[in-house]
Amino acid sequence: MTTLTEEQTPGLSSKTALDIMTHLHIVLKLSKVYEPTNSNFVERLGACFQSLRQAFQTDTEVEIDIRRDAFFVNKARMKFNVANYLIYKSVFEEFLAREIGTMTFAAGLDEAELGRFLAFLAPRDASKGVSFERLADEFERAVFPHIRLKKIPEEVHPELSEKSAIPIFMMGVYHLKDMFEGERKAMRIHLTRRWVQSLINHLISHESLLIGLTNIKNFQEYTLNHSVNVCILSLALGRRLGLNRPELIELGVSACLHDVGKFDIDDAVWNKPGKLDPGERALMEKHSPYGAGRLASRTQTEGVPEAAIEVALEHHIKPGLGGYPRYLERRRTHLYSRIVKVVDYYDAITTKRIYRPKTFTPWEALRLMKEVCAEEFDPLLFKTFAEMMGVYPVGTLGALDSGEVGLVIENNPLPGFVTRPLVKLITDPDGRKIDGPAVDLAEVDPDTGRFRRTILKTLDPDVYGLQVADYLIDRAQ
């Protein structure tokens, strides 16, 4: 997995920048719970100071700057990924809580000044009624000769940004975490709705980027990541089916909540390696009615859409009413339940789970789903889903006839070119890993009149030790 990287500046290395961010994240957190003299805090402060000192060997100052959803360290934009997202998010929130846009440390800083600064900052955040103006005033009086603060520019809005797909994806995971954790807490469906609206806006212009991000699996907890993936894929499918915006919002919110009943069932059942016994299986299947029950009690009070209750109850029901829970009444399930049924199945079998011996690549998953389609899915919905994902879904690794290996990053929308997506080259013809360009497989060599490259077969990224998601995250920021 790649680590935090940046577009390089001549001085500061990406490793030093990541070190600074990591240590800053730790000391900002610790400064709120420990006295400045606490040995644990002192030790971490020392490590933070060392990371800054390392930077001062090449640069006269370290300027940490937030603009929209990105961090810049000495003007170099820092990229983030699944591994370092928490660090990014935590420091971002500390800045936002104090309306700080830029924090600069200048050479000459010593450990005592840094420690004093952290102790100064810890109690002063906006939730305690400290505006940036007041903070700046007190900062001035406390005198920190080697530290400077600047207010966050107006355009950096602390809410969801429309700019980049990846923060939207991650925020979805954290929002659901917040929402699912406390059964007694209000669900804050208005935030889910807002988040779903951002997703819809993004899908209009960046569908393949967002579908690419559903290759992120098991980030935080399985069910949270899975719910975000199911929401994205359901919305993309809903758009293809011609649903209007209010319908898409209902569908998206319902998709987010489809597995909420899992939180009423012991983790041990979900995470049991191997086959469940009949009792455990029956309990696991209860997540559908449990979810519906949880949501039903909140439609009036919290604005949970009624469709969400049906989706929670019905998303494992097959067209012939097989699956679970058993429906006695022979009626068609809700359209949104049938949509979620298809994409839920896809996301589940493409995700590694302790109890599932085989994880399918996107290409294998579609092939399997085609085989079981008649029994499992509404055939029209599956057909639309398969067309949307393409012959080689985004995230498929392909061996090319040129000897190179390419990762599918975008489908070709032209009819007749479904096997000719846009791929990023990730190895050269000799099998060496490269950070290659994106090439269009529809490109023809004018000398020969033949396609330059063609996918010969798909590959399993695990065999090559590749983290497909990291390439797609890189592309989405």
Ligand SMILES: [Fe+2]
């Ligand atoms: Fe489920």
Ligand SMILES: [Fe+2]
């Ligand atoms: Fe599910």
